[in-house]
Amino acid sequence: MSYDKITPPDSGTKIEKMSDGSLKVADNPIIPFIEGDGIGMDITPTMRHVLDSAVEKAYDGKKQIEWFEIYAGEKAVKFYGEDHWLPEDTLKAIEEYKVAIKGPLTTPVGGGIRSLNVAIRQKMDLYACVRPVRYFEGTPSPVKQPELTDMVIFRENTEDIYAGIEYQTGTPENKKLKDFLIDEMGVTNIRFPESSSLGIKPVSEEGSKRLIRSAINYAIEQDRDSVTLVHKGNIMKFTEGSFKNWGYELAKEEFDAEVIGEGPWCKLPNGIVIKDVIADAFLQQILTRPDEYDVIATLNLNGDYVSDALAACVGGIGIAPGANINYETGLAVFEATHGTAPKYTGQDKVNPGSLILSGVIMLRYMGWNEAANLIEKGIEASISKKRVTYDFERLMEGATLLKCSEFGEEIVKNM
Ligand SMILES: NC(=O)C1=CN([C@@H]2O[C@H](COP(=O)(O)OP(=O)(O)OC[C@H]3O[C@@H](n4cnc5c(N)ncnc54)[C@H](OP(=O)(O)O)[C@@H]3O)[C@@H](O)[C@H]2O)C=CC1
Ligand SMILES: O=C(O)CCC(=O)C(=O)O
Ligand SMILES: [Mg+2]
Secondary structure (H helix, E strand, O other): OOOOOOOOOOOOEOOEEOOOOOEEOOOOEEEEEEOOOOOHHHHHHHHHHHHHHHHHHHOOOOOOOEEEEOOOOHHHHHHHOOOOOOOHHHHHHHHHHOEEEEOOOOOOOOOOOOOHHHHHHHHOOOOEEEEEEEOOOOOOOOOOOHHHOEEEEEEEOOOHHHHOOEEOOOOHHHHHHHHHHHHHOOOOOOOOHHHOOEEOOOOOHHHHHHHHHHHHHHHHHOOOOEEEEEEOOOOOOOOHHHHHHHHHHHHHHHHOOEEOOOOOOEEOOOOOEEEEEEHHHHHHHHHHOHHHOOEEEEOHHHHHHHHHHHHHHOOOHHHOOOEEEOOOOOOEEEEOOOOOOHHHOOOOOOOOHHHHHHHHHHHHHOOOHHHHHHHHHHHHHHHHOOEEOHHHHOOOOOOEEOOHHHHHHHHHHOO
């Protein structure tokens, strides 16, 4: 593949997807990375240092990641020029090297460019946003029993209102759509038609089923107890309600699930329960009875809200990791759940834990479990010694405040 402005490292090997579905990962895979805006400049170098140290230690120097910097966001504009927020080079590199990791990217509110994070997911068709939420012993938490929270969120990543089909009030497109809805579809309940902006929420059977299928497959592989479909189908009957119905249909047709009692809950032959809950009730129950939930499958916007809320239960957004995956093509981009936290940019202050743990999921995806285990051990030990960044330190008694890079060193020391 030829690139316009970037050059892959001289040494290193591409990760390949094999015909049996597995990934072929050499001892020196090339991994593209996007530094990210805002605190990206703080957390990304720390993440790379921790991953490199873990790989070196786990494999006695026999394995090594060959990092390949690619660009998006503000750094892309500096490197490629005005309006080049997501260069073609970047998409090509992700496609060519299959597995990449990124820092957060800024999205302006109410105007300006649409989300580059969402664009990467949509353009690469990374339909499953997988966000595991677990508790690390000793982490400060606002809930009484944070150790009861152990969930893996599967958030649909390509549809829903994130499709960006929106028409601002006052534009000709908005008027055209409104006229169509009122005159041809007989819509009477747009409360203030003259001043309403409009948005469209596409939710498909195919998109819902592939996401729910990946959640059920994960539950089977990881021996989990249940998969819960989280939706707001009482209000949005044909989008969120259909998501729920398609989920049960898939469980029965593809996984031989049997209906429990009157239904609609059902059970797979291996005992995994498929159930559903309305999103607002779910958001209160994750605080009151988190142990009733395990793998979660939900739509894009619900998944966004649920991710940050669950992260808060186990110590905050500073240690909430994520992955964007297409299980058919094998393409995967790993990224933290949090954003660019601009007020902390360049201060070497924030918690790099989210991006480091995203790196841990990436190592597991590559089959490098020994290195992943070392990093988790290092994080656990650093937290239990109360040597932590500001977000944990302000909530812990007797903790030592570390900078972002110092926390990275602490993890390495404790591996
Ligand atoms: N995937 C992505 O790239 C994402 C990008 N974004 C984008 O990021 C920008 C900022 O979004 P915003 O809503 O402020 O959300 P952020 O997640 O960036 O920050 C909100 C708050 O979360 C806390 N926080 C975030 N990251 C860390 C960390 N690493 N360590 C410790 N605390 C952390 C801070 O809390 P406190 O103030 O209490 O210290 C911070 O003020 C927006 O442009 C948004 O669109 C948002 C989410 C995801
Ligand atoms: O793209 C953005 O700016 C926000 C994305 C986000 O909040 C998320 O992925 O959780
Ligand atoms: Mg979010």
